[in-house]
Amino acid sequence: MKKILEHILKGIVKHPEDVVVVELDEDDKKVFEIVVNPDDVGQVIGKDGRTIKSIKILLSSLSGEEEITFRVVR
Numbered sequence: 001m002k003k004i005l006e007h008i009l010k011g012i013v014k015h016p017e018d019v020v021v022v023e024l025d026e027d028d029k030k031v032f033e034i035v036v037n038p039d040d041v042g043q044v045i046g047k048d049g050r051t052i053k054s055i056k057i058l059l060s061s062l063s064g065e066e067e068i069t070f071r072v073v074r
Helices: 002-012 038-045 047-063
Strands: 020-026 029-035 068-073
Touching (some): 002 020, 002 029, 002 038, 002 047, 038 047, 047 068
Parallel strands (some): 029 068
Antiparallel strands (some): 020 029
């Protein structure tokens, strides 16, 4: 899942070389910590959070897990 998420993120940001994804397990949930260039935070989140929500839906359907959380870090 981490590689898929990295691939998706690198395709939508202006600075793909700065994308770092860390996969964590916290309280029976998958947590993906996303580090991007400060200029790309808006691209990753999207208007009203639509982009990050769409990515979450896609990863949830691929993995079969409903408890996926993202943290976007600058």
